[in-house]
Amino acid sequence: MIKLRNYEIAVIIKSELNDEQRSSLKDVIQDWVVSSGGEVVLLDEIGKRKLAYPIEKQREGYYVFWYVKMSTAGPAEVERQLSIHEDILRYMIIRSESPVSVSSSQENDSDTDVSESDSPEDSDSSDQPDIEKIVDELMEKEEKEEMEGSK
Amino acid sequence: MAYYKRRNQSFRKKNVVCQFCVNKVYNIDYKNLEVLVRQIGPDGKINPRRRTGTCARHQRMVAVAIKRARHMAMLAFDRGTWL
Structure with missing residues (x-):
């Protein structure tokens, strides 16, 4: 072998x-x-x-x-x-x-871009849904609390 | 006052977090000059970690990749005259 x-x-x-x-x-x-x-x-x-x-x-x-x-x-x-x-x-x-392969190496090229202008945008795009989720949850909690308080 | 401020700024890290870790890069290819050019100064030297904020593991990979690119005449050994 x-x-x-x-x-x-x-x-x-x-x-x-x-x-x-x-x-x-x-x-x-x-x-x-x-x-x-x-x-x-x-x-x-x-x-x-x-x-x-x-x-x-x-x-x-x-x-x-x-x-x-x-x-x-x-x-x-x-x-x-x-x-x-x-x-x-x-x-x-x-x-x-x-x-x-050639195609995958090109994909890696795009992945390995570490330009200072690109990286904040990437982090923002990844963070945005999380922030929205968190905001939604907080809003729901506040609404519930308000409802309970009013009751 | 101003003097000390400027002096401190010159030694300040540009990126606090390693950009390769942020982008989840696991291997750095020596043919990928777009990335490597950013890791060398105008004189063709490898930028120190205190300037780029690269972590130790990725700095090692960058150093190997740049040295390979130099051997294959893709990057210059000095003066940064890459084409």
């Missing part, structure tokens, strides 16, 4: 490559994953993007992310292969708790 874990592989490919070279390189990387006993759950691409700082004198990179299930021996093998290849500027393999 081999224990499978969820990993996330992030790769920056040189932006100079044309589409054919890039797709072939992606196939090669997927082959490494499959040959080391893993399976690709999801492929996510951001595409061409400016780098925050130059890597190997490159100012642009092509971002590709794989969400992968692999055995515990897999990442070391894939990492070794990634480090050798010349057209890969950067790579990173991290453990992810669960495979995240």
Whole structure:
């Protein structure tokens, strides 16, 4: 029984490559994953993007992310292969708790907004029904008390 | 008087409550730059907890996420020149 874990592989490919070279390189990387006993759950691409700082004198990179299930021996093998290849500027393999689909990650984006303008509105919207309930209850109590007092 | 007031304000917490706890965030993704950009200063350094009010647990997650984003050239190591 081999224990499978969820990993996330992030790769920056040189932006100079044309589409054919890039797709072939992606196939090669997927082959490494499959040959080391893993399976690709999801492929996510951001595409061409400016780098925050130059890597190997490159100012642009092509971002590709794989969400992968692999055995515990897999990442070391894939990492070794990634480090050798010349057209890969950067790579990173991290453990992810669960495979995240693109749609759910976008939902998480909206959830994790912590802007100061948004958060009070959220808290207000959650508080409003409670306050209304409490006010209603108080009103009812007061009415009952008044009725009892009048009697 | 005014001097002391201003000095105290500079060390004051902006948010008393951790905004990640308020929004019930359980994991912070390093690709989610909208959130991470708010946690770094103009020079690209990670904001301290005393400024953002983030709780210790979420501050740890933020720090890891920012360091991962820096490695993947999504955030700059200095000067805050993210694009």
